[in-house]
Amino acid sequence: DNPLDSLPGPKRWPIVGCAFGLLGIPYDELFNRMLSFPKMYGYRYVLKIFNRRILHVYNVEDIEIILAHSRNITKNRPYDFLEPWLGAGLLISTGSKWHRRRKILTPTFHFNILRNFSKVFEEKSRNLVRKLKNLPDKNVDVLSVIGDFTLNTICETAMGTQLDCDKSTSAIKYKDTIKNIGIQVIKRLTKVWLHPDIIFYQTTLGKEFNRNLVIAHSFADNVIDDRKMKRTDQEDGALSENFDDKTKESSKRRLALLDLLIEAENNGEIDVEGIREEVNTFMFEGHDTTAMALSFGLMLLADHEDVQERIYEECKLIFGDSDRTPSWTDLTEMKYLEATIKEILRLYPSVPFIGRQITEDFMLDDVLVKKDVEVLVHIYDLHRRADIYPDPEVFQPQRFLNGEVRHPYAFIPFSAGPRNCIGQKFAMQEMKCALSEICRHFKLRAAERGARPRLKADIVLRPVDPIYVQFIPRSCDKL
Numbered sequence: 001d002n003p004l005d006s007l008p009g010p011k012r013w014p015i016v017g018c019a020f021g022l023l024g025i026p027y028d029e030l031f032n033r034m035l036s037f038p039k040m041y042g043y044r045y046v047l048k049i050f051n052r053r054i055l056h057v058y059n060v061e062d063i064e065i066i067l068a069h070s071r072n073i074t075k076n077r078p079y080d081f082l083e084p085w086l087g088a089g090l091l092i093s094t095g096s097k098w099h100r101r102r103k104i105l106t107p108t109f110h111f112n113i114l115r116n117f118s119k120v121f122e123e124k125s126r127n128l129v130r131k132l133k134n135l136p137d138k139n140v141d142v143l144s145v146i147g148d149f150t151l152n153t154i155c156e157t158a159m160g161t162q163l164d165c166d167k168s169t170s171a172i173k174y175k176d177t178i179k180n181i182g183i184q185v186i187k188r189l190t191k192v193w194l195h196p197d198i199i200f201y202q203t204t205l206g207k208e209f210n211r212n213l214v215i216a217h218s219f220a221d222n223v224i225d226d227r228k229m230k231r232t233d234q235e236d237g238a239l240s241e242n243f244d245d246k247t248k249e250s251s252k253r254r255l256a257l258l259d260l261l262i263e264a265e266n267n268g269e270i271d272v273e274g275i276r277e278e279v280n281t282f283m284f285e286g287h288d289t290t291a292m293a294l295s296f297g298l299m300l301l302a303d304h305e306d307v308q309e310r311i312y313e314e315c316k317l318i319f320g321d322s323d324r325t326p327s328w329t330d331l332t333e334m335k336y337l338e339a340t341i342k343e344i345l346r347l348y349p350s351v352p353f354i355g356r357q358i359t360e361d362f363m364l365d366d367v368l369v370k371k372d373v374e375v376l377v378h379i380y381d382l383h384r385r386a387d388i389y390p391d392p393e394v395f396q397p398q399r400f401l402n403g404e405v406r407h408p409y410a411f412i413p414f415s416a417g418p419r420n421c422i423g424q425k426f427a428m429q430e431m432k433c434a435l436s437e438i439c440r441h442f443k444l445r446a447a448e449r450g451a452r453p454r455l456k457a458d459i460v461l462r463p464v465d466p467i468y469v470q471f472i473p474r475s476c477d478k479l
């Protein structure tokens, strides 16, 4: 008697729905199985698992209705499994808590703050180039090197903490840990009997999950303690040392994320637990998403010499023969590189699906969507629709330069509407800085031409196997 039952989808049996059809799909196969459903059932279909109805959509009009509306800000069930790790931080919280937190945190992504981060982006990108030059192996497993770069960058910008040599072992452990957490969350999600806490935490998986939480939380706690200690040592404790004097003068109230949270704690607007939630949320969201986009990006560039050369030429026009690092203004001028990054995110959106829990009945065009239904927006499938992106599998940065008019919800790697990605400008500048530096200093070659990775998705989109790229220094390179 639910209107959604008239929509297509895998066969729904009494009581269990299509749960049994989904059982036993190996973790590495799950993503491919998810991709097969839209091909069979079209742009709107329903998976019914016991009493849960999950409406899947990937057409722009539906996506706009769902994401644009201020009532649809509650995340769906799978996000609950992230709560032991991220708490009710900005990614997961809802209602007035989310509104309050978003209001507190928005100023920390203001242009003036980001402009000052460009110094860290430059330095970390140069370090990355040096590291790539000195790696003994010609075939570089990019995920690990890039993961270090993005983790170092988020820690030094938003958290004001440098991951020096002492901490590099714990940083490696942290990166592995969050990868494990992602896998464990998805394994739990696909095994309905593991959903109740009382069962899950008795199993080997639940116990491993708990052990990983301890590692992830203690890494974040160290970052908080480190920053608090530095602030007491610093004369102008409240301001990040990365900021120039002008920013310190003119925007005393604009602070880097962790400083802002500590100030909010001092003002009684947030408690210690609240700071932990946000630090865990931003450490994860602020590095893993960008690492995946950059890694898929390097893979695509290695396969498309013409695109690398255009980026190189664009950089030559901006820098001439100078070897200086890119400033904020330089990054803003890199229009072709910007189009390239958009094309990377079209083909490999770091967050391939986003979910919502419907809290009030509403009409999705001609279908009544009732309270308690879950909605899953397929960003990955939307971005590969042939009617919106001709030859959708082909990597063509030019698509984003031709001035083609597309529906505003046809390209949504950072989601859209009130719960869009708060870090999107940060991410774009960081990725521009890293990719421009790499293309200025290296020619990239694919280990295997034309190869496309098998994909899996936990919380972010990942390749099943490592991505190998060769970095061949350009002859004029002075570094």
Ligand code: HEM
Binding pocket: 090, 091, 092, 102, 158, 281, 282, 285, 286, 287, 289, 290, 293, 345, 349, 350, 351, 354, 355, 412, 413, 414, 415, 418, 419, 420, 421, 422, 423, 424, 426, 427
């Ligand atoms: C390529 C890089 C990135 C991509 C593709 C990306 C994508 C997204 C998407 C799709 C969402 C919505 C998620 C959902 O509704 O479940 C989101 C939310 C979020 N992102 Fe990003 N993100 C990126 C980088 C970053 C960075 C660098 C930061 C922090 C510095 C960040 C922080 C967040 C936070 C805190 C949220 C939750 C916002 C809220 O609900 O109010 N992201 N991101």
